[in-house]
Amino acid sequence: MTIGEALKETRKNLGLSQTEMAYPILTKSYYSKIERGIHEINASDLIKILEMHDIDISEFLTKCGVKDNRIDKEYWGEQLSRAYYDQDLNKVKELELEIPNIKTDNYTKDLLKSMIILNKANLKGSIDTLPNEIKKHVKSLIFKAENWNKENLSLFSISLPLWSDQEMKPIVTSLLKKYINIENFPREMQILVSSIMVNYLSLLIRSSSQNLDLVEDIFILLDNLSVKPLNCFGKIMKNFYRAYFQGDEKKIQDILDFFTNNNMNKISEILRVSI
Incomplete structure (x- = not known):
C-alpha cells in the first residue's frame, strides 16, 4: 500500500473529507493528488497531518510498508x-x-x-x-x-547568541541576498529563514546593538513571505518589531494581547522580557 492509499484509507475510516484531512497543512487540490499517487508528500507535512488527527505514526508507516x-x-x-x-x-x-x-x-x-x-x-x-x-x-x-540544509539553518537560528555583531552581519546579509525572492522557496525553508531573521531582530534589541543596517531589509523579506498559514508567525513578528523600532507602544501591546488572548501566553511572556 502506498502512502497515498494509506492516507485515503485512514481518512475514510475517520469520516473526513480531503479538506478536513489536510487543511491548513496542504490544499485540497494538492492533497487529492497525493492520495491518487500523482504527487508525493514530504516527511514533515505527513507527520503534521498524522499528528493533527492523533494517528500513530509507527502504525501508519507499518500499514503502508514504508521505513523512511x-x-x-x-x-x-x-x-x-x-x-x-x-x-x-x-x-x-x-x-x-x-x-x-x-x-x-x-x-x-x-x-x-x-x-x-x-x-x-x-x-x-x-x-x-x-x-x-x-x-x-x-x-x-x-x-x-x-550548501546549508534545514539542519544547518536550524542550528544557526538557535545559535545566534554565540555570535558577535561582526560575525552575524555578513551571514545574515548573505541569507538576505540568497532568499530575496523567499516566496518562491519551499515552505520549510521560508519558515527557517524567517525564524533566523526574527531571532536576529530579537538579539539586536536585547543586546542594545546599534548595528541596525539590515533591519529594513529584514522587514522586506518577512513582508515577502508567501501568504500561507504557517508563515503567519513570521509576519506577525515583523509587525511587532517594526512597531518596536517605530516606538508604537499601542501596536506592541495589541500584538502582545493577541498572543495572550489566543492562549499563546508563553510567546507573549518571552516578547515582554525581550523588549
Whole structure:
C-alpha cells in the first residue's frame, strides 16, 4: 500500500473529507493528488497531518510498508521544537537519548547533538556560559557543509547568541541576498529563514546593538513571505518589531494581547522580557 492509499484509507475510516484531512497543512487540490499517487508528500507535512488527527505514526508507516529514515529525523525535529516551546527540559533530555537511533550520517547527528546542547542551555538560561570549545565546535559545524540544509539553518537560528555583531552581519546579509525572492522557496525553508531573521531582530534589541543596517531589509523579506498559514508567525513578528523600532507602544501591546488572548501566553511572556 502506498502512502497515498494509506492516507485515503485512514481518512475514510475517520469520516473526513480531503479538506478536513489536510487543511491548513496542504490544499485540497494538492492533497487529492497525493492520495491518487500523482504527487508525493514530504516527511514533515505527513507527520503534521498524522499528528493533527492523533494517528500513530509507527502504525501508519507499518500499514503502508514504508521505513523512511527521513521520517525519524523529521519527527525528532518536530518534537524538539515542541519541547522548546513548552519549555520542557525533560523532553529535550529524552530526545537527546534518541539521537543514536536516528538513521542518518554522522555529520547530521553531530548537528542534532549541538541543537540539543543549545536548547538545554537556552532553557537553563546558561547559553552565555557555554565553554568556548563548544561554541567553536557549533560554529565550525554550521560552516562545514558547502550548501546549508534545514539542519544547518536550524542550528544557526538557535545559535545566534554565540555570535558577535561582526560575525552575524555578513551571514545574515548573505541569507538576505540568497532568499530575496523567499516566496518562491519551499515552505520549510521560508519558515527557517524567517525564524533566523526574527531571532536576529530579537538579539539586536536585547543586546542594545546599534548595528541596525539590515533591519529594513529584514522587514522586506518577512513582508515577502508567501501568504500561507504557517508563515503567519513570521509576519506577525515583523509587525511587532517594526512597531518596536517605530516606538508604537499601542501596536506592541495589541500584538502582545493577541498572543495572550489566543492562549499563546508563553510567546507573549518571552516578547515582554525581550523588549
